[in-house]
Amino acid sequence: MAFSSFWKYCAPLSLLLLLSYSQTAWGQAVQAENVTVLEGGTAQISCRLQNYDGSIVVIQNPRRQTLFFNGTRALKDDRFQMVLFTPRLVRITLTNVSVSDEGGFFCQLYTDDTHHQVATLSVVVPPEVPMVEVKTEAVEGGEVELTCVSPRSKPPATLRWVRDRREIAGVISQQENGKTVSVSNTIRIPVERKDNGAALSCEASHPALVGQKRVRHYSLDVHFAPTVKIIPPQGILREGDSLSLTCSVTGNPLPRDIQWSRVNDTLPERAEKTGNILLMSRLSQSHNGTYLCQAHNNYGRAADHYTLLVYVSVPPKSHPAIAHLPSSSFTKEYQDPGAVVETHSAVPYAMIGGILALLVFTVICVLIVTIWCSVRQKDHGTRKLGRRQRAQRNPSS
Structure with a gap:
């Protein structure tokens, strides 16, 4: 009977105390937001508070070094700035972000129990304009080996060779370099003299470029x-x-x-x-x-x-x-x-000479015929005169 009376009066008090402790222990909470930023850009790291009662707020970097204790700077790194500290929102900025800053930033709220959330910072590294390496020189009748290289990107860039708006199939390879990746695309193409000065291009695509491309133009240098x-x-x-x-x-x-x-x-x-x-x-x-x-x-x-x-x-x-x-x-x-020209100029003289020769030949022929006729006529007259003289000497005959 006594125990029943004690439970009757104590149970409501115990429930009230339990609810009060729950609100004290779990009523305050912290939320963190993940952040993705381009290398070299500025990241905003935010911690949202619920039912904040003035407890200590600590922000730490991925190496668990304290950056800010409440609103006070704890780490001498001028790239970090406290830009907002209210009962509902704490926000810091990090300028000139590099891949070494990548990781989880801790937002911690110190009450009777420590509450924390992690804001993950992801750094995207877009590719620079790729480089072209000539593995073998281009000689007429041979092959040229060209390699297009994007030395740093995250995630890996996509490379392709293009000539006359057509893609040239190549061999693609990747090599990790810390948190970034080096990508290369190697092609081998036959070359002739006519290919000297032909335009090729290597195009680098990446999600951070938002549909744009980084392009390296290259002109074939064919030796001959x-x-x-x-x-x-x-x-x-x-x-x-x-x-x-x-x-x-x-x-x-x-x-x-x-x-x-x-x-x-x-x-x-x-x-x-x-x-x-x-x-x-x-x-x-x-x-x-x-x-x-x-x-x-x-x-x-x-x-x-x-x-x-x-x-x-x-x-x-x-x-x-x-x-x-x-x-x-x-x-x-x-x-x-x-x-x-000399031959052409000699043709009129030859024609004139021929005509003159023909005229001389004609005159000579005419003279010969005339003389011959004259001689014949003279002989005929002489014979006729002789017969007449003989007839006069012999009249009886």
Whole structure:
């Protein structure tokens, strides 16, 4: 009976005390918010309080170093700033965030029991413009090996090679470097001379770029042996004129040392060499010969020739004196524009000579026929006179 009376009066009091303790112990709470930020940006770390009664609030970094004790700075790191401290919200900022700052930040509320929540800071590292590494140089008729590299990103960047808006399949590899990842994409493509200067690009995609791309442009540098071609002057040159020959040279790398020479002879005294140009003034027969232009680089050499013929002019100033030939082959027949012009100018004289010869022949024939007819007529008259004289001597007959 006594126990029943005690429980009757004590049970409500015990329940009241239990509720009061529960509100004291669990009524106060703290909530933290996870944060994702770009490397180099500013992170806001917030701790939300419920039923805050002025208890101590401590914020710690992932290494459990105390950053702030209530509103007071505890760690000398100027990147951290307390921007808000109210009974409902505590907020700090972290500037110039790096991947080393990544982890859980502790929001702790010290009451009779310690309450804490962890705000996880995630750092995203977008890729920079990728780099292009040339593993093997491009030589005409061979292959070139190119590697596109994005040295740091988090999460890993996506790399692809593009040429003429078409993707080139490559070999992709990844390598972790602490909390970031290095990504590479290697391609091997055959190259010819025509590919020199062709445009390729390596594109890096990443969620942090929000649909944008970081692009590295690259131009193929294809090495090849030189080609040489002598460009002759236009028109007909005459004795006493000047001759300028231009040696057109291609190649990669472009040959710098261009050599002029004359086959089986030295260059004329008045010949001047200026880079790829050979200049000769006051041309004469002493300039006759075959001239060579030669060039070379590390991948080969090439040469071209030009044959110059100087013809005697009669009279010296009335006919073309010089003929130049195309330099495609040593075995081609000489085709001299001056000689052609001379032949064309000789045609009227030949025709006149022929006509004169025909007239002389006709006159001679007429004279012969006339003389022959005259002789015949004279012989006939002589015979007729003789018969008449004989008839007079012999009248009886």
